[in-house]
Amino acid sequence: MGRLDGKVAIITGGASGMGRATSILFAGEGAAVVVADLNKDGGEATVRDCKENGGRAVFQKTDVSMEAEIKAMVARAIKEFGRLDVTYNNAGIGGAVGPLENISVEDWDKSQAVLLKSVFLGIKHSVPEMRKVGGGSIVSTASIAGIRGFAGLHAYCAAKAGVVNLTRSASLEFAKDKIRINCICPGGINTPILHRNQPGGREAVEEFLKNSQPLPRAGHPEDIAAMALFLASDDSMFVTGQAMIVDGGMTVGASFGRGGGDGGATGIALPPAGFVGPSFEK
Amino acid sequence: MGRLDGKVAVITGAASGIGRATAVRFAGEGAAVVIADLNAEGGEAAMREARENGGRAVFQKTNVERGEDIKAAVDRAVKEFGRLDIIFNNAGLGGAVGPIEETTFENWDRTMAILLRAVFAGIKFSVPEMRKVGGGSIISTASVAGLRGGAGPHAYSAAKAAVINLTRSVAIELGKDRIRVNCICPGGIVTPLIYSRLPGGEPVAQQFFSQIQPIPRAGRPDDIAAMALFLASDDSEWVTGTAMVVDGGLTAGSPLSRERMQGRVMPTGGFAGPSFEKQ
Numbered sequence: 126m127g128r129l130d131g132k133v134a135i136i137t138g139g140a141s142g143m144g145r146a147t148s149i150l151f152a153g154e155g156a157a158v159v160v161a162d163l164n165k166d167g168g169e170a171t172v173r174d175c176k177e178n179g180g181r182a183v184f185q186k187t188d189v190s191m192e193a194e195i196k197a198m199v200a201r202a203i204k205e206f207g208r209l210d211v212t213y214n215n216a217g218i219g220g221a222v223g224p225l226e227n228i229s230v231e232d233w234d235k236s237q238a239v240l241l242k243s244v245f246l247g248i249k250h251s252v253p254e255m256r257k258v259g260g261g262s263i264v265s266t267a268s269i270a271g272i273r274g275f276a277g278l279h280a281y282c283a284a285k286a287g288v289v290n291l292t293r294s295a296s297l298e299f300a301k302d303k304i305r306i307n308c309i310c311p312g313g314i315n316t317p318i319l320h321r322n323q324p325g326g327r328e329a330v331e332e333f334l335k336n337s338q339p340l341p342r343a344g345h346p347e348d349i350a351a352m353a354l355f356l357a358s359d360d361s362m363f364v365t366g367q368a369m370i371v372d373g374g375m376t377v378g379a380s381f382g383r384g385g386g387d388g389g390a391t392g393i394a395l396p397p398a399g400f401v402g403p404s405f406e407k
Numbered sequence: 408m409g410r411l412d413g414k415v416a417v418i419t420g421a422a423s424g425i426g427r428a429t430a431v432r433f434a435g436e437g438a439a440v441v442i443a444d445l446n447a448e449g450g451e452a453a454m455r456e457a458r459e460n461g462g463r464a465v466f467q468k469t470n471v472e473r474g475e476d477i478k479a480a481v482d483r484a485v486k487e488f489g490r491l492d493i494i495f496n497n498a499g500l501g502g503a504v505g506p507i508e509e510t511t512f513e514n515w516d517r518t519m520a521i522l523l524r525a526v527f528a529g530i531k532f533s534v535p536e537m538r539k540v541g542g543g544s545i546i547s548t549a550s551v552a553g554l555r556g557g558a559g560p561h562a563y564s565a566a567k568a569a570v571i572n573l574t575r576s577v578a579i580e581l582g583k584d585r586i587r588v589n590c591i592c593p594g595g596i597v598t599p600l601i602y603s604r605l606p607g608g609e610p611v612a613q614q615f616f617s618q619i620q621p622i623p624r625a626g627r628p629d630d631i632a633a634m635a636l637f638l639a640s641d642d643s644e645w646v647t648g649t650a651m652v653v654d655g656g657l658t659a660g661s662p663l664s665r666e667r668m669q670g671r672v673m674p675t676g677g678f679a680g681p682s683f684e685k686q
Contacts (some may be wrong), residue, residue, distance in 0.1 A: 197413075293659040300621030300656050312645075339582025344510030344645050351642035360637065363630035365622055366659025370649050374582050379573045 127155025128358045133206040133395030135159040135198055137189050138216030140167030142316030143266060145174075146346035152180025154354060157206040161187035161198045162216065180397030183204065189216045189243035190235075192250075199250045209254040211357045214265040214288075219318055221280040233280050238283035241291070241401035248295050252304060261302030262358045265292060266349070267308040267368055277396065284308075289368045304351050305365040307356045312372025313337045314344035332364045373407060409437025409662055410640045415482050417441040418527065419471050420498030423491030424598030427456070429495060429635045431448030432580040434462025437603040438634060443469035443480040444498065463488065471525035472517070474532075478495045481532045493534035493639045496529035496547040499600060515562050522566035523573070534586060542585030546638045547574060548631070549590040551654050566604030567592075572649045575587060587647040589638045594654025595619050596626035618668040621656035 134151050138144035139160035145167070148158050152175035160175065160182055164170040168184040175182035185201045187194045189348040203210045220236030221228045244265045255261030270278055271285030288308055296306040313319075313334040334343035352371050357359055370376060395401055417432050420426035420445035430440050435655055442457065442464055444450040450466040453635035457464035467483045469476045484491045502518030503510045526547045537543030552559030553567030578588040593635035595601075602612040616625035636655050637643055652658060674678065 144671035295662045296656045297621050301623060303622070305622075329452060339579045340585065340587070340647055341583055342645075351644075352637075352646070355637045355642065360633035361653075362633075363622060363624075363626050363655050364634070364653050365656040367652050369651065371643075371646050372649040373645045374578045378579045 127153070128289050128360070129211070129258045130155035132156045132210040132357070133159075133202055133208050133250070134211035134357065135161055135209065136213040137161045137198070137213060137243070138185060138266075139166075139171050140164035142318060143311065143314060143346045143349040143353075144215040145171045145211070146350040147215065148182065149174050149178050150347070150350040151211075151357065152177040152182055154358075155180065156211070156357075157181040159183055159198060159202045159205065161185045161189070163188055167357070175313060176254075187216075189246070190215075190238035195243070195246040195250050199254060203254060208258050209251060210258060210261050212261070212263050213246050213353055213357070214244045214253040214263070215353075216243060217266060217318065219278075219281060220284070222277055225279050226276070228280065236280035237284050237287075240281065243288045243394040244288050244291060248306065250290075252299060252302070256302050257306045261305070262357050262361070263295075263304065264353050267292070267310045267325050269310045269312050269370065269372050272310060272368065272370075275375055292368060293366045300365055303324060305356075305361065307361070307364060307367045307369060309335055309349055309352050309356070310368050310370045310372065310376075311349050312344055312346075312370075312375040314349060316346055317348055337375060338372060339377065340351065342373070344373055372393070409435070410636060410642070411493075412437035414438045414492040414639070415441075415490050416493035416495065416639065417443055417484050417491065417529075417533070418495040418497060419443045419454050419469060419477070419525070420548075422446040423453075423598060425596060425628045425631045425635075426495070426497040427453045427591065428578060429497070429632040430457050430464065431460050432629070432632040432636055433493075433639065434458065434464055435460040436640075437462065438493070438639075439442060439463040439484075441465055441480055441484045442489065443467045443471075443477075445470050460479050469498075471496075471528070472520045473525045474524075474528045477525065477528040478532045480537065481536060485536055490540050491532050491533060491543065492540060493544045493546070494529050494533040495635055495639070496526045496545070498525060499548060501560060501563060501600060502566070507561050510561060516534040518562035519566055522563065522568050522587050526570050526573060530573075533661065534581065534584070539586050543587070544639050544643070545577075545581075545588045546635055547590040549574070549592045549650055551594045551652065551658050554592055554650070554652070554658055574650065575648045582647060587638075587643065589632050589643070589646060589649045589651060591631055591638070592652045592654065592658075593631050594626055594652075594657040596628060596631060598628055604662050620654060621659065624655070626653070626655055649685075 134156045139148045142163035160171045172182045221232035266404040267288040271289045292308040320327045357407045419441040421430040453465045454466045503514035549570040550567040552564045574590040602609045
């Protein structure tokens with residue numbers, strides 16, 4: 126018995142990385158999946174893997190920044206599988222990077238269109254179909270860059286913070302329809318967004334990310350897929366308006382609170398164990 | 408195939424409410440469970456229910472106010488089932504209630520001992536056993552009252568906020584041992600803690616809690632058990648230091664957002680333009 130038996134899901138950015146891992150996991154848990162992506166080759170490969178994992182799946186070529194294409198994607202789910210229960214707004218890009226003064230308005234707008242407008246559109250066009258079946262679950266990929274600042278990622282940070290708070294405001298509106306709206310804040314996950322343009326590729330990123338957070342390994346797309354599965358399934362029936370952090374503990378500490386067996390930077394200022402008394406004591 | 412096959416869990420406060428629902432769910436997913444509680448009658452009933460759901464379970468009488476009792480619950484897990492993979496520090500009570508000036512030191516200290524020191528003790532005594540098996544998952548029941556003011560009594564609110572930040576600081580220390588530390592912030596869940604002293608009891612609590620958050624039903628112990636299962640299972644292998652909110656959307660909005668703004672200070676549709684424009 127699968128955890129998503131009988132449910133129909135749309136996953137944007139399903140051709141690679143987290144979207145691909147989630148598509149395959151959802152298919153294995155009994156969902157029928159619309160794999161939506163700009164990348165046709167990758168999307169069709171995901172569809173094959175979904176089918177091999179025991180589920181139904183179709184590919185729908187989708188530019189998530191275009192309203193007509195989001196509408197077509199939702200229509201495809203209905204046409205192929207008869208209903209819509211889960212939308213995972215996941216497609217993403219790095220977007221405009223670098224010093225803020227150097228970012229062009231065009232690059233800024235394109236970043237917001239792909240990272241934030243797409244989530245608005247995914248919610249907007251999923252909701253009518255979910256109402257018809259008495260509820261649903263909308264999941265979006267935000268980021269820890271939506272809850273902390275990251276230098277050189279201004280457009281991405283702003284858009285992801287927008288996704289986190291759009292999740293909250295939308296959750297208030299659709300709770301009465303039993304449509305739950307949540308997002309996931311991944312930390313350092315080794316996906317093509319990170320390793321595609323990296324000298325050394327996937328392996329180099331794996332090594333770099335290994336020591337970037339308290340849990341001593343890089344994040345993998347499957348880590349996010351597992352959270353998406355929880356949020357898509359009825360196990361999270363009372364969860365809405367949340368930003369679920371899956372980051373190996375990266376955002377748990379202050380910037381000076383990393384490393385050290387004592388739990389933080391206290392290693393410099395404080396003794397390694399015992400009790401620190403009033404400062405006037407010898 | 409269960410999602411906790413082969414794992415051993417200690418659950419405090421497992422005689423009723425959230426702890427009991429979690430014990431039964433964990434047992435059904437293949438875990439062996441130590442049901443730790445002060446309440447022997449409820450604990451033994453939970454044990455029977457866990458066994459009926461297909462898992463192994465034992466009852467261990469535990470007063471979480473006493474560190475040695477928590478140590479004994481951990482030891483019981485190792486003695487009965489050979490290892491420890493999961494501890495759910497869940498036992499709780501309302502604690503000191505009423506105006507801050509009328510809160511006594513005794514009631515304050517006792518509240519902190521049960522709601523906060525017990526979590527510290529649960530972590531402290533679990534870690535050595537979890538290291539032996541190469542990792543583990545520590546889960547604690549915090550509360551939305553640890554995130555906001557006014558969602559619980561003062562001492563309760565302070566203790567639950569402390570549980571959240573203890574979770575974070577310990578997560579940093581134990582990451583290298585692959586011991587994950589997370590907590591859950593339930594919203595309005597109908598449990599004996601809420602209704603045991605309420606005039607009208609459970610039905611009144613159900614009715615009240617069905618109206619306080621965007622999702623129009625009261626929270627159930629099973630809602631929290633499902634989150635505890637996620638955090639206990641390998642599905643959350645890369646999740647640590649988090650406070651997972653399960654509250655039907657209670658904390659997603661500000662108090663102003665609940666229908667009061669719409670139609671009053673903001674139009675109900677369209678676009679709110681520059682303020683100098685005429686409507």
